[in-house]
Amino acid sequence: MxxxxxxxxxxxxxxxxxxxxxxxxxxxxxxxxxxxxxxxxxxxxxxxxxxxxxxxxxxxxxxxxxxxxxxxxxxxxxxxxxxxxxxxxxxxxxxxxxTGNGWSNGAALGVKMTLADLEKGEGRQQSLVCHIVGDGSFMCAAPSSALWVASKYEIPILTIVLNNGGWKAPRNSTELVYPTGLSTSASDDEINVSFRPTPNYAALAEAAAGSDVGWGNTSANAEV
Incomplete structure (x- = not known):
C-alpha cells in the first residue's frame, strides 16, 4: 500500500x-x-x-x-x-x-592498497592515486599519522592540499541554521576557523618520512 x-x-x-x-x-x-x-x-x-x-x-x-x-x-x-x-x-x-571532514587521508591510502592488490593480481601497472583535499579536511584527518603510515608501509599517493587558509565547514553549518546570525559578519579568526599562519604541509610529509629524508635530519649532520 x-x-x-x-x-x-x-x-x-x-x-x-x-x-x-x-x-x-x-x-x-x-x-x-x-x-x-x-x-x-x-x-x-x-x-x-x-x-x-x-x-x-x-x-x-x-x-x-x-x-x-x-x-x-x-x-x-x-x-x-x-x-x-x-x-x-x-x-x-x-x-x-x-562525518564530512577528516577521513580522506586514510581513505586515500586504503584506495591505493586495494588498487595495488587488484593490479598485482591482474598483472597490470600500478595506478596513480591522486588525493585532492581541502586544508581543513587535511588537518582534521591526523595528517602526521596518515603520512607516516604511507611512508612506513610504502603506500605511494599524490596529495594536493587546496589551501584557502581556513576550515569552512563550521561557518557553513552555522549559517545553515542561523542564516542571519552573527557568524555572517564575523571573521574567520572570530569564529576560530582560520588556519593563519598557514602550516607547511610539505614539511609534514618530509617529517613523516623519518630521519632518512632531509639533510638536516641525518645523524651524520647532527651536533654531538
Missing part, C-alpha cells in the same frame, strides 16, 4: 524529485534508479553523497551532487556543487557515509 502511494505521488507530481543518501551501499541501486527514471518523465534524482553513487551522473535524471545550504522556493534544493566528478559505475565513488 505504501509503495503504491509513493509511486502514485511520483507519477502525479509536477516536479518529481527523489533525494537519496545511503542507498548506494547496495550496488543494485543505480540499476533500479535508472529503470525508475526511464519510466517517469521529468523525474530528478538528488544525490546527497552519503555513500557511493545512486544513479550515473551522466543520466538525464541526475542532478549530480547537491547540498541544501540554500532552499529552492519550489523543491527546496538549489545549490549545485559543480565539479569534474561524474561517477557512472557502481562502486567507483567512495564516500565516508558519516
Amino acid at each position: 505504501m509503495l503504491f502511494a509513493i509511486s502514485t505521488a511520483l507519477v502525479q507530481a509536477e516536479r518529481p524529485l527523489i533525494t537519496t543518501g545511503y542507498s548506494g551501499r547496495d550496488r543494485r541501486t543505480p540499476e533500479f534508479f535508472v529503470a525508475l527514471a526511464d519510466l517517469i518523465p521529468g523525474i530528478r534524482v538528488h544525490d546527497t553523497g552519503g555513500s557511493d553513487m545512486y544513479i550515473p551522473f551522466s543520466h538525464i535524471a541526475s542532478e549530480s551532487f547537491r547540498l541544501s545550504f540554500k532552499l529552492h522556493p519550489r523543491d527546496r534544493h538549489d545549490l549545485l556543487l559543480d565539479c569534474d566528478l561524474q561517477p557512472s559505475r557502481p562502486g567507483s565513488w567512495i564516500n565516508c557515509g558519516g
Whole structure:
C-alpha cells in the first residue's frame, strides 16, 4: 500500500524529485534508479553523497551532487556543487557515509592498497592515486599519522592540499541554521576557523618520512 502511494505521488507530481543518501551501499541501486527514471518523465534524482553513487551522473535524471545550504522556493534544493566528478559505475565513488571532514587521508591510502592488490593480481601497472583535499579536511584527518603510515608501509599517493587558509565547514553549518546570525559578519579568526599562519604541509610529509629524508635530519649532520 505504501509503495503504491509513493509511486502514485511520483507519477502525479509536477516536479518529481527523489533525494537519496545511503542507498548506494547496495550496488543494485543505480540499476533500479535508472529503470525508475526511464519510466517517469521529468523525474530528478538528488544525490546527497552519503555513500557511493545512486544513479550515473551522466543520466538525464541526475542532478549530480547537491547540498541544501540554500532552499529552492519550489523543491527546496538549489545549490549545485559543480565539479569534474561524474561517477557512472557502481562502486567507483567512495564516500565516508558519516562525518564530512577528516577521513580522506586514510581513505586515500586504503584506495591505493586495494588498487595495488587488484593490479598485482591482474598483472597490470600500478595506478596513480591522486588525493585532492581541502586544508581543513587535511588537518582534521591526523595528517602526521596518515603520512607516516604511507611512508612506513610504502603506500605511494599524490596529495594536493587546496589551501584557502581556513576550515569552512563550521561557518557553513552555522549559517545553515542561523542564516542571519552573527557568524555572517564575523571573521574567520572570530569564529576560530582560520588556519593563519598557514602550516607547511610539505614539511609534514618530509617529517613523516623519518630521519632518512632531509639533510638536516641525518645523524651524520647532527651536533654531538
